Amino acid sequence: MGTEVFDACVVGSGAGGGALAWKLARAGLRVLVLERGPHYRARDFFHDELAVCRRDYFVPNPARDPHLIARGNGAFERSADAWIACCVGGGTVHMSGYFFRMKSLAGWPVTLDALAPFYDEVEREIGVSTLLSHPSAAWIEAGARKLGLNAFPIRRAIVSSEYRGRQACTYCGFCGSYGCEVGAKSSTLETFLRDARLTLKPRCRVTRVLVESGRAAGVLFLDEKSREQRARARVVAVACSAIETARLLLASDVANSSGLVGKNLMFATLASGYGRFPRGDTSSDRLPFIDRAVEQAEGVILFQRPHPNPIFQAEKLAWNPSGPPAWGSELKKRMREFFHETRTLEWESFSDFAPHAGCEVSLDPDVKDPAGQPAARVRIGVHPDSLATSDKLAARAREIMAAAGALRQGQTSDERVYTVLQCGTARMGTDAAKSVVDPACQAHDVKGLYVADSSSFCSSGSAPFTFTIMANALRVGAGIIERMRKREL
Numbered sequence: 188m189g190t191e192v193f194d195a196c197v198v199g200s201g202a203g204g205g206a207l208a209w210k211l212a213r214a215g216l217r218v219l220v221l222e223r224g225p226h227y228r229a230r231d232f233f234h235d236e237l238a239v240c241r242r243d244y245f246v247p248n249p250a251r252d253p254h255l256i257a258r259g260n261g262a263f264e265r266s267a268d269a270w271i272a273c274c275v276g277g278g279t280v281h282m283s284g285y286f287f288r289m290k291s292l293a294g295w296p297v298t299l300d301a302l303a304p305f306y307d308e309v310e311r312e313i314g315v316s317t318l319l320s321h322p323s324a325a326w327i328e329a330g331a332r333k334l335g336l337n338a339f340p341i342r343r344a345i346v347s348s349e350y351r352g353r354q355a356c357t358y359c360g361f362c363g364s365y366g367c368e369v370g371a372k373s374s375t376l377e378t379f380l381r382d383a384r385l386t387l388k389p390r391c392r393v394t395r396v397l398v399e400s401g402r403a404a405g406v407l408f409l410d411e412k413s414r415e416q417r418a419r420a421r422v423v424a425v426a427c428s429a430i431e432t433a434r435l436l437l438a439s440d441v442a443n444s445s446g447l448v449g450k451n452l453m454f455a456t457l458a459s460g461y462g463r464f465p466r467g468d469t470s471s472d473r474l475p476f477i478d479r480a481v482e483q484a485e486g487v488i489l490f491q492r493p494h495p496n497p498i499f500q501a502e503k504l505a506w507n508p509s510g511p512p513a514w515g516s517e518l519k520k521r522m523r524e525f526f527h528e529t530r531t532l533e534w535e536s537f538s539d540f541a542p543h544a545g546c547e548v549s550l551d552p553d554v555k556d557p558a559g560q561p562a563a564r565v566r567i568g569v570h571p572d573s574l575a576t577s578d579k580l581a582a583r584a585r586e587i588m589a590a591a592g593a594l595r596q597g598q599t600s601d602e603r604v605y606t607v608l609q610c611g612t613a614r615m616g617t618d619a620a621k622s623v624v625d626p627a628c629q630a631h632d633v634k635g636l637y638v639a640d641s642s643s644f645c646s647s648g649s650a651p652f653t654f655t656i657m658a659n660a661l662r663v664g665a666g667i668i669e670r671m672r673k674r675e676l
Contacts, residue, residue, distance in 0.1 A: 199427040281366060287341075442632045451547075533599065536584055547565075
């Protein structure tokens with residue numbers, strides 16, 4: 188077994204892990220990043236819906252590396268649900284790039300003022316744009332105005348012009364679910380992890396966080412050839428996603444004196460639909476970005492063009508809210524309307540997901556991953572108040588579509604939970620009996636053990652929170668650097 192020594196070992200390379208590793212390396216620390224997935228480059232990305240979106244290009248095959256998912260009181264089943272991405276850059280590689288700042292941190296032991304400079308730092312370092320949008324945005328703006336609402340431009344983590352040696356967006360439209368073949372998407376792969384001052388090891392699966400005398404000592408991991416290795420470090424930061432971070436902490440039997448690791452799991456409450464509009468001028472059909480949102484007390488409604496994936500769109504067109512899927516002449520009729528006769532605008536609404544006892548992560552007693560570790564067992568439940576809030580947002584979205592002149596409206600799915608947005612399983616707080624980590628995101632139980640992803644969040648907010656993961660990770664990094672300077676770590 189080989190052993191290397193570092194100042195910090197970061198487990199995971201997504202929004203939290205990538206940002207934290209960059210912050211620490213910039214301060215001169217010797218940093219190791221361990222990522223269980225491959226290290227793709229821009230040249231490895233391509234537009235193939237079957238290969239990229241429906242196979243194991245980004246997420247594991249559940250036949251060999253599953254999550255065990257149960258909804259409500261249902262039975263647990265093998266699934267690829269609630270995986271984000273296993274590759275260098277994590278979910279930021281195939282994100283759509285919607286960037287929102289939290290409007291409130293109610294219940295957090297951290298203030299917005301404390302987080303604000305790190306939001307600014309993220310924007311400056313990676314490049315965040317308010318992109319030129321589709322002419323159809325005018326329909327949404329007009330519909331919102333009729334209802335006394337404001338439809339505002341959305342910031343996207345996509346560069347609209349050359350930025351720090353990265354190419355501008357080519358407006359292909361294949362943002363969500365795909366990697367960016369020109370590097371315009373501001374993933375941690377293309378930004379923070381390009382820093383040559385850190386050591387990045389892909390295809391390395393961490394199996395255990397090591398603790399000695401009450402402080403973090405390093406990790407055990409399997410390298411790309413499945414050989415067990417050990418890395419020693421003064422600081423270990425876990426940033427594997429809320430579900431996988433909880434799984435690693437539980438499997439390591441660390442940081443859980445409160446019994447709360449895996450509890451308070453939150454996702455985003457979701458509703459979605461569409462409006463069909465007159466076809467009109469088709470010259471702008473290839474412009475992908477509408478990028479407008481309306482903010483309500485209950486949450487945020489995003490308006491967008493349909494994703495260009497044809498199989499995905501055909502499945503949505505075939506879907507019926509009550510009854511078997513459409514097929515034959517009925518499906519052809521729907522496809523003709525969608526692809527040729529009308530213009531479609533879609534909406535998604537996001538609202539706060541209340542934590543409760545029916546939503547949590549634990550270890551499955553029977554199913555193991557390829558390293559012999561227990562698979563994550565995830566029970567997904569939604570508090571009734573969250574569903575009611577989501578319903579209010581959905582009603583408002585339909586009102587905006589009607590006011591904008593939609594010829595017809597419909598629902599795109601009956602899914603109420605967006606599992607790619609996940610947080611809360613290692614909650615931060617000042618009371619060690621009621622939280623897992625302190626306000627600096629250091630474990631109450633283990634000195635030098637940090638959580639640097641959304642697992643520490645005390646609320647999900649009412650919009651996609653990737654921006655907040657990055658900002659908080661930089662805040663955590665600043666705290667680690669200061670403690671090391673004072674020789675407290």
